[in-house]
Amino acid sequence: MIVEVINTGTELLLGDILNTNFQYLSQKLNENGFDVLYQTTVGDNEQRLLDVLNIALERADIVITTGGLGPTRGDITADTVAKCLHLPLELHQPSLDKIKDYFGKKDIAMPANNINQAMIPKGAHILKNDVGTAPGMVVKTKNGKLVILLPGPPNEMKHVTTLQMLPYLEKHCKQQAIIHSKVLHLRGMGESTVATKLDDIIINQTNPTIAIYARQGEIIIRITAKSPTLDIAQNLIAEMEKQVRERLNKFIFGVDDETLAKALGRELTRGNYTISFAESCTGGLATSMLTDIPGSSNYLLGSVVSYSNMAKSKLINVKQETLDEYGAVSQQVACQMAEGVRNLFGTTIGVGITGIAGPGGGSDSKPLGLIYISVANEKGTVWEKNNFNGSRSDNKLRSVMAAFSLAIDKLNELK
Amino acid sequence: MIVEVINTGTELLLGDILNTNFQYLSQKLNENGFDVLYQTTVGDNEQRLLDVLNIALERADIVITTGGLGPTRGDITADTVAKCLHLPLELHQPSLDKIKDYFGKKDIAMPANNINQAMIPKGAHILKNDVGTAPGMVVKTKNGKLVILLPGPPNEMKHVTTLQMLPYLEKHCKQQAIIHSKVLHLRGMGESTVATKLDDIIINQTNPTIAIYARQGEIIIRITAKSPTLDIAQNLIAEMEKQVRERLNKFIFGVDDETLAKALGRELTRGNYTISFAESCTGGLATSMLTDIPGSSNYLLGSVVSYSNMAKSKLINVKQETLDEYGAVSQQVACQMAEGVRNLFGTTIGVGITGIAGPGGGSDSKPLGLIYISVANEKGTVWEKNNFNGSRSDNKLRSVMAAFSLAIDKLNELK
Numbered sequence: 001m002i003v004e005v006i007n008t009g010t011e012l013l014l015g016d017i018l019n020t021n022f023q024y025l026s027q028k029l030n031e032n033g034f035d036v037l038y039q040t041t042v043g044d045n046e047q048r049l050l051d052v053l054n055i056a057l058e059r060a061d062i063v064i065t066t067g068g069l070g071p072t073r074g075d076i077t078a079d080t081v082a083k084c085l086h087l088p089l090e091l092h093q094p095s096l097d098k099i100k101d102y103f104g105k106k107d108i109a110m111p112a113n114n115i116n117q118a119m120i121p122k123g124a125h126i127l128k129n130d131v132g133t134a135p136g137m138v139v140k141t142k143n144g145k146l147v148i149l150l151p152g153p154p155n156e157m158k159h160v161t162t163l164q165m166l167p168y169l170e171k172h173c174k175q176q177a178i179i180h181s182k183v184l185h186l187r188g189m190g191e192s193t194v195a196t197k198l199d200d201i202i203i204n205q206t207n208p209t210i211a212i213y214a215r216q217g218e219i220i221i222r223i224t225a226k227s228p229t230l231d232i233a234q235n236l237i238a239e240m241e242k243q244v245r246e247r248l249n250k251f252i253f254g255v256d257d258e259t260l261a262k263a264l265g266r267e268l269t270r271g272n273y274t275i276s277f278a279e280s281c282t283g284g285l286a287t288s289m290l291t292d293i294p295g296s297s298n299y300l301l302g303s304v305v306s307y308s309n310m311a312k313s314k315l316i317n318v319k320q321e322t323l324d325e326y327g328a329v330s331q332q333v334a335c336q337m338a339e340g341v342r343n344l345f346g347t348t349i350g351v352g353i354t355g356i357a358g359p360g361g362g363s364d365s366k367p368l369g370l371i372y373i374s375v376a377n378e379k380g381t382v383w384e385k386n387n388f389n390g391s392r393s394d395n396k397l398r399s400v401m402a403a404f405s406l407a408i409d410k411l412n413e414l415k
Numbered sequence: 416m417i418v419e420v421i422n423t424g425t426e427l428l429l430g431d432i433l434n435t436n437f438q439y440l441s442q443k444l445n446e447n448g449f450d451v452l453y454q455t456t457v458g459d460n461e462q463r464l465l466d467v468l469n470i471a472l473e474r475a476d477i478v479i480t481t482g483g484l485g486p487t488r489g490d491i492t493a494d495t496v497a498k499c500l501h502l503p504l505e506l507h508q509p510s511l512d513k514i515k516d517y518f519g520k521k522d523i524a525m526p527a528n529n530i531n532q533a534m535i536p537k538g539a540h541i542l543k544n545d546v547g548t549a550p551g552m553v554v555k556t557k558n559g560k561l562v563i564l565l566p567g568p569p570n571e572m573k574h575v576t577t578l579q580m581l582p583y584l585e586k587h588c589k590q591q592a593i594i595h596s597k598v599l600h601l602r603g604m605g606e607s608t609v610a611t612k613l614d615d616i617i618i619n620q621t622n623p624t625i626a627i628y629a630r631q632g633e634i635i636i637r638i639t640a641k642s643p644t645l646d647i648a649q650n651l652i653a654e655m656e657k658q659v660r661e662r663l664n665k666f667i668f669g670v671d672d673e674t675l676a677k678a679l680g681r682e683l684t685r686g687n688y689t690i691s692f693a694e695s696c697t698g699g700l701a702t703s704m705l706t707d708i709p710g711s712s713n714y715l716l717g718s719v720v721s722y723s724n725m726a727k728s729k730l731i732n733v734k735q736e737t738l739d740e741y742g743a744v745s746q747q748v749a750c751q752m753a754e755g756v757r758n759l760f761g762t763t764i765g766v767g768i769t770g771i772a773g774p775g776g777g778s779d780s781k782p783l784g785l786i787y788i789s790v791a792n793e794k795g796t797v798w799e800k801n802n803f804n805g806s807r808s809d810n811k812l813r814s815v816m817a818a819f820s821l822a823i824d825k826l827n828e829l830k
Contacts, residue, residue: 011637013451013454014442016637018435023433037458074617155805213431283711295775305702307706308715396706
């Protein structure tokens with residue numbers, strides 16, 4: 001079935017925000033066997049949205065909109081879809097109750113204009129939104145096409161897509177072929193090295209296909225198969241995965257929605273281990289990323305952001321002589337941070353990160369992007385020197401990835 | 416003049432890559448006074464691209480394509496544009512020489528299929544590409560519209576846009592108007608409340624226009640003016656800003672690329688103040704976001720991620736009786752965290768955050784999303800209770816925003 005996605009919002013046309021909603025939707029729809037052949041962006045303007053809807057309904061079987069379901073005057077999607085399909089708007093009482101309840105929980109009276117969010121085209125099926133006030137909707141056209149309205153804020157769009165829209169489509173739309181992917185996550189190897197190792201496989205790829213990406217400091221390999229059934233697709237992928245693993249197995253740490261943080265969390269859980277961080281240049285990012293994982297309170301006992309030398313010496317016992325002799329950005333200080341924080345919290349391993357994230361603070365001997373990482377366990381302390389060359393936030397992220405990777409190595413020692 | 420951008424490429428429709436090209440182009444075009452009213456994505460398919468081009472030429476004065484100018488079979492843009500405009504393709508010798516030269520410099524013989532990149536619709540004006548092999552082009556239609564073809568790789572697209580396309584447009588298209596925007600950032604008020612306060616202004620808006628968005632836990636108001644000169648636009652915006660500030664001034668903390676973290680950093684710098692955080696459910700995110708700002712080492716002395724009760728009592732002196740009587744998620748513990756971390760690092764203010772980010776750990780009396788925030792300074796300690804209802808990472812982000820906001824309030828006390 002042919003899908004067109006219409007992303008509404010003047011902020012998209014002004015270039016204020018990047019259209020991440022479309023990437024998410026197109027990935028999910030393709031995975032579920034829908035052919036996304038068109039995507040259109042249009043502003044918060046009734047006539048233009050109406051024109052775009054009419055064109056989409058001519059060339060697609062399913063038209064999915066994002067945005068324009070909020071409480072303000074600029075939010076015109078439900079109203080315009082109703083006009084396009086010649087349907088009246090009517091109040092959906094359960095949605096209104098839900099919105100009132102949402103404000104009630106915050107001890108706030110519902111502003112009058114939020115009632116608009118409960119006005120839906122007559123006969124629309126509601127896609128419940130438990131993380132915001134705007135419900136999604138499915139409206140059927142007279143000739144059996146579907147118009148699906150999703151909220152614009154990415155977290156709400158994702159929530160409604162995964163929990164409501166995809167199950168609805170699976171129930172109501174028959175698919176001829178499905179597209180299935182498996183993602184392998186690698187650490188300790190660069191993108192072009194991975195590409196070289198797989199070059200002869202990639203040249204001859206037809207079904208499944210292989211693609212290699214660098215993302216958030218990790219390398220991922222995506223294997224994608226298209227076939228009539230999930231079983232066949234999974235078999236095709238399994239054969240290809242075998243070939244890839246024959247060459248790169250030791251670099252692969254996880255599959256699908258695995259991340260390095262999750263892999264570290266799993267290693268910690270496996271051995272009933274605990275961890276603590278002493279973060280300098282990463283400023284708490286390592287701890288924050290590890291605590292993004294539900295259940296991390298089982299293994300993360302605590303961390304210290306030792307941004308100042310005072311914090312380093314007072315809290316985690318970095319020696320003043322070491323700071324004086326080698327400077328705060330040094331392997332010696334990184335190691336004392338890892339050991340100090342491990343002692344402070346009494347954890348299985350302690351991680352220390354110190355460096356110069358930039359843009360200021362670099363020198364000839366200690367350039368921007370110089371980051372020392374250290375991990376201490378009962379068997380001893382290791383350290384690693386990195387030279388990154390990205391922006392401040394990029395260098396922070398890469399440092400965290402390198403620290404997670406070294407921590408996994410150090411946990412494996414304890415097996 | 417009305418612009419439509421057509422981004423071609425099956426990889427966009429599969430969701431393999433994010434459409435950053437459109438954001439860049441729309442920003443540049445808007446800055447230069449062009450109205451980007453439509454954007455379409457279509458795959459590498461001749462018939463569909465032809466249909467999309469025809470629709471675009473009906474509703475826009477300038478149609479800009481990206482992608483499909485490479486040497487492979489999937490690269491069909493120049494050919495399809497020629498078909499659409501009933502023009503023959505012809506060899507452009509200077510472009511062919513340039514491509515041969517490009518390969519020559521790398522000591523590689525030009526692959527035969529690269530000759531396709533020098534085949535251009537008859538009469539096209541060439542937009543030189545010094546960073547790749549695909550030249551850009553401008554083709555005029557019989558009724559005076561422009562079709563502009565840009566290469567797809569972002570670095571080449573940016574290069575050709577800035578150095579070739581924009582100067583061409585400036586020379587050949589008379590602009591009646593430029594579009595200028597100013598963004599106001601608000602805290603302490605929800606999107607719909609802001610909308611209600613500005614409702615009568617928004618109803619009557621023509622030029623400048625006002626739009627309200629929620630983004631990353633902040634509310635922003637964008638005022639956009641269209642006028643013949645920048646001066647006039649700025650005056651129009653200033654008048655509107657005055658009206659907005661008459662109603663909402665105390666909620667506005669910054670303009671344009673300001674963020675709440677930057678605003679907090681500025682307040683800290685202004686008074687030569689220092690700050691420290693005791694973070695529980697936010698797991699280091701507050702500290703990490705503040706340290707994303709270059710120069711934050713001037714005011715951030717350190718932080719503690721007190722994920723375990725042990726960390727709370729050992730490091731920042733939260734009393735065991737308080738933990739026993741009220742639990743770790745309570746106003747009492749939040750206040751002791753703020754005071755304890757302030758004492759530990761000797762900072763002007765200390766911030767404590769404790770709560771249940773989810774998805775697990777909630778109960779009837781302490782539901783998911785219940786977050787206590789506290790800020791201590793020499794004059795005393797304040798606290799705030801929040802009930803958020805997002806995902807784990809969303810609740811973390813909103814908690815950080817609420818904490819930054821309360822910290823700014825508490826710094827203002829010291830003025």
